[in-house]
Amino acid sequence: MNIFYYSKFPNQPKWLNILKKKFKGHKIFTVNDNFDYKKIDVAIVWNLSNAILKKLLNIKVIFSLGAGVDHILKLSSYDKTPIIRIKDPIMRERMFNHVLSQILNYQLNLILYQRAQEKKLWLDERETPLNNDLTIGILGLGYIGEFVAKKLKKLNYKVIGYKNSVSKSKTSFQILTGKKISQFLFLSDVIVSMLPSTNETADFINKKFLKKMKKNSLLINIGRGESLNEEDLLSHIKSNNNFYVSLDVFKKEPLQKNHKFWNHPNISITPHIAAITDIESSINYMHKRFLEFRKQKKFISDVNFKKGY
Ligand code: OXD
Numbered sequence: 001m002n003i004f005y006y007s008k009f010p011n012q013p014k015w016l017n018i019l020k021k022k023f024k025g026h027k028i029f030t031v032n033d034n035f036d037y038k039k040i041d042v043a044i045v046w047n048l049s050n051a052i053l054k055k056l057l058n059i060k061v062i063f064s065l066g067a068g069v070d071h072i073l074k075l076s077s078y079d080k081t082p083i084i085r086i087k088d089p090i091m092r093e094r095m096f097n098h099v100l101s102q103i104l105n106y107q108l109n110l111i112l113y114q115r116a117q118e119k120k121l122w123l124d125e126r127e128t129p130l131n132n133d134l135t136i137g138i139l140g141l142g143y144i145g146e147f148v149a150k151k152l153k154k155l156n157y158k159v160i161g162y163k164n165s166v167s168k169s170k171t172s173f174q175i176l177t178g179k180k181i182s183q184f185l186f187l188s189d190v191i192v193s194m195l196p197s198t199n200e201t202a203d204f205i206n207k208k209f210l211k212k213m214k215k216n217s218l219l220i221n222i223g224r225g226e227s228l229n230e231e232d233l234l235s236h237i238k239s240n241n242n243f244y245v246s247l248d249v250f251k252k253e254p255l256q257k258n259h260k261f262w263n264h265p266n267i268s269i270t271p272h273i274a275a276i277t278d279i280e281s282s283i284n285y286m287h288k289r290f291l292e293f294r295k296q297k298k299f300i301s302d303v304n305f306k307k308g309y
Contacts, residue, residue: 002039003028004056007046007065014279019044022287044286050075061299063286066277067091067144069303070197070224082301084289086282092147095275099148099192099220100155102246102268106190106218107134111244111268129189131156137188138162140223141175144275145194149173160187164200185212190220197224198308207232216242222274225250230261237266248274 003026005012005019012030019028029035037055046065054077062072064085072083105111108128116123135158138149145161150172153159159173162184167175176184185191191213195201205221206229213219221228230251237243246268247261253272261267293299303309 001026001041002035003042003044004037004040004059005030005044006048006052009046009065011279015283018279018283022283023290042290045072047071048075050077053077061293063289065282067275068196068224069309070226073303073308080301080305082299083303084286084299085302086277086285087143087302088278088281088285090278090281091275092144094278095144095194095222096148096151098222098248098270098274100152102220103134103136103152103157103190103218105246105268106244107131115265132158134158134189135160135187137184137191138194139184139191140194140196141167141171142194142196145192146171148192148194160184181209182212185209186214188217189214190218192220193223193227195223195227196309197226200308201227203227203229203232205229205233207236210236210243213243215240218244218246220246220248222248225253234260234264237264241266244268246270248272 003019003023005016005028007015009015016028016030029040031052037052038057040056040058041060042063043056043059043061044063044065048071053075059081062081062083064072064083067085067087069083069085072078109126113123136149136152138145138159138161141149141161141163146169149159149161153173161167161171161173161175162181163175163177166177193205195204201224204227205219210219210232225247228247228251233245237245244266248270249272250259250261255261255269255271261269289299
């Protein structure tokens with residue numbers, strides 16, 4: 001098989017090195033090589049351009065180099081070729097660690113102490129809630145979201161989830177659905193959004209959504225920047241001094257230098273690193289799916305085209 005690898009990650013040499021070892025006997029090409037795009041069978045990509053996708057006329061599958069697949073679905077030449085997303089236990093463990101760090105930062109007032117340190121201020125002690133005092137609302141209960149919810153529950157947090165459609169899976173935490181979004185927002189001290197980018201989730205976290213959240217709560221967005229209305233968020237914080245936000249994803253990445261989020265005292269920013277892709281483990285996963293394909297002679301797409309993710 002001919003494999004085409006595309007990403008602008010600085011660690012591309014490491015990716016290629018491990019891919020070549022794992023997919024021994026197959027040819028692996030990058031944009032720097034001279035080859036016939038029409039002869040490519042498998043594409044492994046992150047943020048591919050439409051101009052390149054257009055040339056890959058005979059691919060049987062596209063592997064996304066991350067959990068998200070919106071970077072592929074948005075390309076105008078994309079034609080429902082099966083997509084395999086990375087489902088990696090290391091990635092979800094990383095996501096959980098990130099979420100926990102942001103919850104604890106908020107729960108233990110660490111932001112206040114960091115600010116105080118900058119001014120050499122010795123603050124009085126403040127009482128902090130215990131895990132069981134906080135309700136964490138998880139929005140987006142896929143492979144990663146459900147894992148994060150279960151782990152938080154094990155740490156004694158109260159956990160609730162929200163899904164648009166009725167949930168069939170049995171979970172150790174309550175899942176609210178459909179119109180119960182208001183109740184979900186009303187109950188949560190922390191909302192963790194892992195929403196994908198689809199037509200339905202665009203600006204889902206808007207003025208109306210934010211108004212229903214507790215005034216002194218925390219919003220963590222580790223899904224997609226497209227789901228958050230940035231202007232609505234800024235005006236919401238303006239009238240709610242104790243509303244905190246932790247953002248790892250943005251409408252436009254990298255976040256522009258002059259963006260108002262950078263200097264806002266209530267907003268913590270990380271540069272889309274909440275769950276970085278683990279190279280070795282992801283390649284093992286791709287290889288496993290590849291072998292399944294060779295056995296079954298067909299790739300079953302991980303994408304639900306009706307839902308758009
Ligand atoms: C993503 C990822 O899809 O980092 O955002 O995997």
